[in-house]
Amino acid sequence: MSNLTDITPLRWLMRNPIWGFVLLVFIFFSLMSEHFFDYRNFQNILVQTSTIGLIALGMTLVMINGNIDLSVGATLALAAAFAVDVQSWAMFATWGNWQILPAVSLALLVGILMGAINGFIVWKTGVDAFIVTLGAMLGIRGLVFVYTGESSFYAMNFAYSDFSALSVGPFPVLALIFLACTLIVHLVLSRTVHGRNTYAVGGNREAAVNAGIRVGPHMMVNFMIIGFLAALSGVLLSTQMGAATPNLGRDYELWVITAVVLGGTKLTGGKGDIIGTLGGVLAIGILRNGMNLMQVPAFYVYVILGSILIAVLFLDKRFNRTANGGLRL
Amino acid sequence: MSDQQEPALRLKGIVKTFPGVRALDGVDFEVMPGEVHALLGENGAGKSTLMKVLAGMHQPDEGQIIIAGKPVRMTTPIEAKAQGVVLIHQELSLVPEMSAAENIYLGELPLKRFGRVDWTTLFERSNAILKRLNCNFRGEVTVANLSIANQQMVEIARALTVDARVVVFDEPTASLTDAEKVVLFEIINDLKARGVGIVYISHRMDEIFTLSDRITVLRDGAYRGTLTTADTDEDEVTRLMIGRSLDLSRDTAEHSLGEVVLEVRDLSCAPLFKKISFSVRAGEVVGFYGLVGAGRTEIAETLFGLRSPDSGEILVDGSPVQINAPADAIKLGISLVPENRKEQGLVLSMNCRDNMTLPQVQNLTTGPFVSSGAEIAIFDKYRDKLEIKTPSWRQTTRVLSGGNQQKIVIGKWLSMHPRVLIVDEPTRGIDVGSKSEIHMLLRALAAQGYAVIVISSEMPEVLRVSDRIVAMYSGQIMREFTAEQVTEDSLVQAISGIRTSEVA
Numbered sequence: 129m130s131n132l133t134d135i136t137p138l139r140w141l142m143r144n145p146i147w148g149f150v151l152l153v154f155i156f157f158s159l160m161s162e163h164f165f166d167y168r169n170f171q172n173i174l175v176q177t178s179t180i181g182l183i184a185l186g187m188t189l190v191m192i193n194g195n196i197d198l199s200v201g202a203t204l205a206l207a208a209a210f211a212v213d214v215q216s217w218a219m220f221a222t223w224g225n226w227q228i229l230p231a232v233s234l235a236l237l238v239g240i241l242m243g244a245i246n247g248f249i250v251w252k253t254g255v256d257a258f259i260v261t262l263g264a265m266l267g268i269r270g271l272v273f274v275y276t277g278e279s280s281f282y283a284m285n286f287a288y289s290d291f292s293a294l295s296v297g298p299f300p301v302l303a304l305i306f307l308a309c310t311l312i313v314h315l316v317l318s319r320t321v322h323g324r325n326t327y328a329v330g331g332n333r334e335a336a337v338n339a340g341i342r343v344g345p346h347m348m349v350n351f352m353i354i355g356f357l358a359a360l361s362g363v364l365l366s367t368q369m370g371a372a373t374p375n376l377g378r379d380y381e382l383w384v385i386t387a388v389v390l391g392g393t394k395l396t397g398g399k400g401d402i403i404g405t406l407g408g409v410l411a412i413g414i415l416r417n418g419m420n421l422m423q424v425p426a427f428y429v430y431v432i433l434g435s436i437l438i439a440v441l442f443l444d445k446r447f448n449r450t451a452n453g454g455l456r457l
Numbered sequence: 458m459s460d461q462q463e464p465a466l467r468l469k470g471i472v473k474t475f476p477g478v479r480a481l482d483g484v485d486f487e488v489m490p491g492e493v494h495a496l497l498g499e500n501g502a503g504k505s506t507l508m509k510v511l512a513g514m515h516q517p518d519e520g521q522i523i524i525a526g527k528p529v530r531m532t533t534p535i536e537a538k539a540q541g542v543v544l545i546h547q548e549l550s551l552v553p554e555m556s557a558a559e560n561i562y563l564g565e566l567p568l569k570r571f572g573r574v575d576w577t578t579l580f581e582r583s584n585a586i587l588k589r590l591n592c593n594f595r596g597e598v599t600v601a602n603l604s605i606a607n608q609q610m611v612e613i614a615r616a617l618t619v620d621a622r623v624v625v626f627d628e629p630t631a632s633l634t635d636a637e638k639v640v641l642f643e644i645i646n647d648l649k650a651r652g653v654g655i656v657y658i659s660h661r662m663d664e665i666f667t668l669s670d671r672i673t674v675l676r677d678g679a680y681r682g683t684l685t686t687a688d689t690d691e692d693e694v695t696r697l698m699i700g701r702s703l704d705l706s707r708d709t710a711e712h713s714l715g716e717v718v719l720e721v722r723d724l725s726c727a728p729l730f731k732k733i734s735f736s737v738r739a740g741e742v743v744g745f746y747g748l749v750g751a752g753r754t755e756i757a758e759t760l761f762g763l764r765s766p767d768s769g770e771i772l773v774d775g776s777p778v779q780i781n782a783p784a785d786a787i788k789l790g791i792s793l794v795p796e797n798r799k800e801q802g803l804v805l806s807m808n809c810r811d812n813m814t815l816p817q818v819q820n821l822t823t824g825p826f827v828s829s830g831a832e833i834a835i836f837d838k839y840r841d842k843l844e845i846k847t848p849s850w851r852q853t854t855r856v857l858s859g860g861n862q863q864k865i866v867i868g869k870w871l872s873m874h875p876r877v878l879i880v881d882e883p884t885r886g887i888d889v890g891s892k893s894e895i896h897m898l899l900r901a902l903a904a905q906g907y908a909v910i911v912i913s914s915e916m917p918e919v920l921r922v923s924d925r926i927v928a929m930y931s932g933q934i935m936r937e938f939t940a941e942q943v944t945e946d947s948l949v950q951a952i953s954g955i956r957t958s959e960v961a
Contacts, residue, residue: 319826321819328815331804337763338793338801339816339869340784398806 145443146390146407149436153411157418164421167298174303175292175368177413180380181306181406182361184387185313186354188405191388192317193350194330194397195250195257199264200358200384203242204377205272207359208366211235212281215288225287236359242268243355247348265381272374280373289370302364309357314402326350330397386433387412390440411436463526465490465654466511466542466623471520473506480506482678483520488623488654493645495657495665495686497698498675499858499888504658507675508625511656512544513537524622535564541622545612545629551600558583558596561614586614591640606637606749613644624648625656630664631886634748634914642668660888662691663917674698699890714924715739717775718908719791719877721760724769729755730932733769737877737908742899744923745912747952752932753912754796757879761793762786773876787816792870794863796881796912802866803854810836810850813869839868843898860891867898878902879910884918896922916945930954 141148158165183200190197214220214231221227242264249260283289294301317323328336329343336343358377366372391408393400412433419429464487473481481503488494498504509515511522513531521528524540531537534544551560559566561583567575583596592610600608609629616624626645630638645655645668659665665672666686674681674697681697720736730752737743745753758764760771762780770777773789780786786793795801803812814821814832821831836850843864847857854862863883870878883899884892899922903909913919919926926938928951935951 315826321822321827324811324815324818324827327807327811328804331806332800334801335804336815338761338783338795340782340787341815342782342784398804 144392144404144407145440146392146404146411149440150407150411150414153414153418157414157421161418161421164418169417169421171298171300171303173410173413173417174306175300176417177409178302178306179361179365180383180387180412181409182309182357182364183354183380183384184391184405184409185309185402186350186357187384187388188391188393188400188402189313189317189326189350190257190354191385191393191395192326192330192397192400193347194333195347195350196261196385196395197243197246197257197351197354198261198381199242199246199268200354201377201380202265202268202272203239203355203358204362204365204380205372205374206242206268206275207235207239207362208372208376209272209276209281209374210238211363212283212288212366212372213275216284225285228285228288232363235363236356239355239357239359239362240352241355243351243353243358244348246355247351250351251344251348276372276374278374280371282371283366288367292364292367302368305360305364309360310402310406313353317402322346322349327398330399332398383412386437390437392444462489464488464523465492465525466656467521467523468507468511469521469523471507471510471517471522473510473515473517480678481510481517484675484678484680486673486680488656490622490652490654491649492671493649493655493657493669495659495669495672496675497658497665497672497694498681499698499890502675502698502888503678504675505627506678508544508627508656508658511537511542511623511625513542538565538619541620542625543616543619543621543623544625544627545616546627551608551611553599553601555600556596557587557594557598557600557603557611557614560600560611561586561596562618563615565618582618583614586617589617590614590644604750606633609633609637613641621648621653623654623656625658627658628660628886629657630659630661634750636748638664660886660892661915662694662889665694666691695889698888714741715906718773719760720772720775721756722770722772724756724759724766724771726755726759726764726766728932729764730929733934735927735934735937737910739876739906739908740903741924742903742909742911742922744919744926745910745929746914746916746919746926746948747929749914750931751929751952753929754881757793757881757910757912760786760791760877760879787873787875790874790876792873792875792878794866794870794878794880794883796885798859798862798866802869803862805855806853808851808853809840809845809847809857809865812854812865813839813872815869816873835872836868839872842871843868844894858891859887860894863887863891863895864898867895871902875907877908877910879912881912882914883911884913884915892918916948919948920945928952 163169183204187197187200211231214234215227220230246261246264249255250257292302296304317326325336325341325346328339328341329346333343362377365376387408388400388405389395389408390411391400391404391406393404415433416429419432467487469485471481471484484503484507486496486507496504496507506515510517513533513536516532522531523529524542529540531540552563558579562579567578567582569575580596587594587596590610590613592607594603594607600611603611613629629641633641645657649655657665657669669686671683671685672689672694673683674694676698684694715738717736717738722734724733725731733756735743747753755764759766760780762782762785765781771780772778778789780789799805804815810832813836818827818832821828833850839845840847845861845864845868847861854865857865867880880899884895887895896918899909899911911919911922920943924940926943926948928935928938928948930952931954935954938948
């Protein structure tokens with residue numbers, strides 16, 4: 129939500145410190161690594177980012193609502209398992225490449241269903257979303273192991289695993305899907321009634337109830353959206369790997385939450401936007417990619433990302449502190 | 458109060474700026490020992506900031522704080538307390554999951570060796586304090602289980618843990634019932650008798666004139682003057698505060714009343730209220746007066762679909778209706794401006810326009826998107842109609858003054874074209890100037906044909922706006938008055954549960 133009329137570029141950056149940071153690491157790696165500033169590398173970054181990015185879009189909605197969804201990594205794994213396995217069911221044996229259609233549809237439906245269950249429990253029981261989805265995270269991961277029998281599924285249809293290598297002109301398909309979803313979710317959040325209600329419910333749930341908004345069903349819809357996006361992310365990830373492993377998507381919920389929080393969404397709800405989330409996702413993507421190119425060991429990436437998370441939020445607090453909110457601790 | 462004495466506390470030329478705001482601009486203020494000094498000013502005049510400076514929560518940019526003749530510098534509330542300055546907050550700042558005793562001694566629990574809490578001493582001392590306050594609960598109870606009024610008492614008890622030189626009461630009566638107020642005033646007089654200087658901040662003129670010895674007025678962060686209470690009157694104080702006189706007379710212009718819009722028959726919801734029957738006509742203001750907890754708010758919530766009644770009927774335009782959710786009530790043309798505008802009425806993080814159009818935004822779409830133009834049109838209309846002062850619709854509602862926030866909430870419901878408008882405590886925490894504006898607005902709305910229900914705990918307010926007054930006591934309607942019959946005495950008796958013979 130914008131709240132001032134004069135938005136200069138500098139002021140915009142102060143409100144979205146993450147984009148300043150994205151710019152900074154972009155320049156840094158362009159200077160430090162000869163492989164970084166390259167068109168194909170940018171494609172790479174976008175493709176690598178799309179997995180976490182898709183889920184982060186949904187997480188932004190859920191977190192602005194004042195909820196959280198920890199079960200996304202497990203949902204991703206379950207959807208990927210369905211997408212890869214269903215293709216090889218005997219009933220679709222004669223379908224040729226069309227066997228991918230029921231497999232992917234079923235995977236996406238499973239994602240929506242998992243989200244619906246989370247949302248329904250949160251709505252009807254009033255138990256905190258953190259607890260509900262923590263349970264779902266364990267439970268769904270358990271289902272994945274039951275379903276896969278602790279082993280990986282491999283995609284037999286090469287059309288499936290070739291999908292991730294497709295490009296439309298210069299743009300990889302995976303990146304395009306991610307960018308299209310980003311645009312859609314951005315429009316939903318900033319321009320539609322559902323988006324407006326998302327802010328209202330997260331900003332003040334009681335006032336939202338008083339305004340006649342049906343808060344429970346509203347939250348359930350957002351959980352279904354994130355379930356769908358997590359499943360989509362799982363499908364796309366399995367096309368990249370040509371397989372679905374039972375441990376797919378482990379810790380993804382933490383990466384996603386990191387990206388969303390970096391993007392300026394408040395854990396308490398009511399505040400945040402997709403532009404910020406895109407910045408957060410890109411920041412993580414560029415850092416991982418750049419440090420990889422510079423051959424920094426993966427563990428340092430964690431240390432650096434952790435420090436950056438805290439630093440960015442500190443800057444946000446500094447810049448956006450209000451006149452009367454500056455209570456010293 | 459004697460003029461020869463050293464002031465217990467003296468503030469000289471205090472300046473405090475926040476980014477973009479000069480919150481305090483050279484404020485002078487002093488309290489003598491044994492004096493009640495009222496501090497007045499509209500919301501945003503700088504009272505709370507001044508008190509935070511005094512309590513060590515903010516550092517002044519310029520100026521001096523002098524306690525008992527010595528200039529001091531305080532950087533934390535504990536330091537301020539050690540100097541004998543205690544602040545009793547307007548908004549309760551208690552830890553709800555801890556016991557009353559722990560809250561009273563929060564930050565300075567009596568300790569035994571190795572940093573262990575000395576529970577025996579803690580409970581002994583806090584129970585002694587609570588007894589002095591005539592509280593009917595003990596230090597062992599968890600604060601979350603206490604009523605709001607009793608929580609306020611815990612807050613006050615905190616002031617008594619040290620030998621206070623100066624105690625600051627910041628709107629202490631906002632959530633107290635009349636009976637509890639009496640106890641509070643006794644405490645204040647007791648402190649006063651023991652030579653403590655009292656700073657009393659309140660919007661309620663009647664309290665200020667009963668309690669205080671002197672009155673200091675702030676406006677826009679600047680010192681406007683100090684008056685001796687005995688030599689002044691409300692009008693002079695108000696003029697100092699808002700720069701003009703207030704018209705406090707009742708709007709007697711009669712307008713014709715229409716049909717009965719809303720009727721309630723034998724509505725019960727145990728244990729909150731029982732056998733409630735009343736009706737409201739178009740163009741009429743019905744005031745609901747009673748003590749906090751008399752069930753008035755709960756009736757409003759039931760009419761708005763937030764509670765389900767056990768039995769009874771609600772009739773709109775003569776036909777019985779079912780109201781199961783706010784959405785049903787809104788459809789029937791019933792709107793509720795809730796008691797706490799910040800907690801229940803507004804989404805503070807959203808801008809003015811979005812707040813105002815929240816209940817109807819689903820009807821303001823072009824294609825899949827919300828139509829910004831239609832929303833701004835609605836906002837502009839009600840901003841002009843209600844004279845809401847805000848630089849732009851983009852302003853977040855958090856930074857508006859209480860009066861303007863309340864107008865946004867009222868505007869929100871007027872834009873839904875309701876037939877019945879229920880306003881619960883419309884002027885709580887709102888300064889005098891805006892208060893009378895809201896009162897006139899409510900009268901004007903009735904004149905336009907709305908049926909208005911006003912719930913209030915302030916007698917002057919009820920007397921001023923209502924055509925009829927319903928007096929409630931402990932979930933029951935005791936009596937109904939017309940504006941002509943009502944007297945303050947009979948009203949007080951009715952809400953205290955005294956059934957007089959039906960002679961007014």
